[in-house]
Amino acid sequence: FLSALVTVFGEFDISGELEPRRSVTKNVQRVIVYRGYNPATFENDLALLELESPVQFDAHIMPICMPPDDADFIGQMATVTGWGRVKY
Numbered sequence: 001f002l003s004a005l006v007t008v009f010g011e012f013d014i015s016g017e018l019e020p021r022r023s024v025t026k027n028v029q030r031v032i033v034y035r036g037y038n039p040a041t042f043e044n045d046l047a048l049l050e051l052e053s054p055v056q057f058d059a060h061i062m063p064i065c066m067p068p069d070d071a072d073f074i075g076q077m078a079t080v081t082g083w084g085r086v087k088y
Contacts, residue, residue: 005031007049010061021060027052 011023030050037044057063067073 005049007051009055024055024061026055 005028007026007028009024009026010021028049029052032048032050034044034046037046055061
């Protein structure tokens, strides 16, 4: 499983046709699954991916902005984006 898991940065069109800018692929070294995850219900479906090497940021590939440490999001809705698994 882990050997087939990769992350792609800077990709916005998964068809791969006519990408105006390059994307960067990084291998995943370790998956850290949230200890409250329930595989039966997918509740708390969250994990961190540790990469084999750092990502070099530029004008096209940038880190996300994180809120202040004292921000309170309890009871708030969240939106998560991404492609997830694109083939089986």
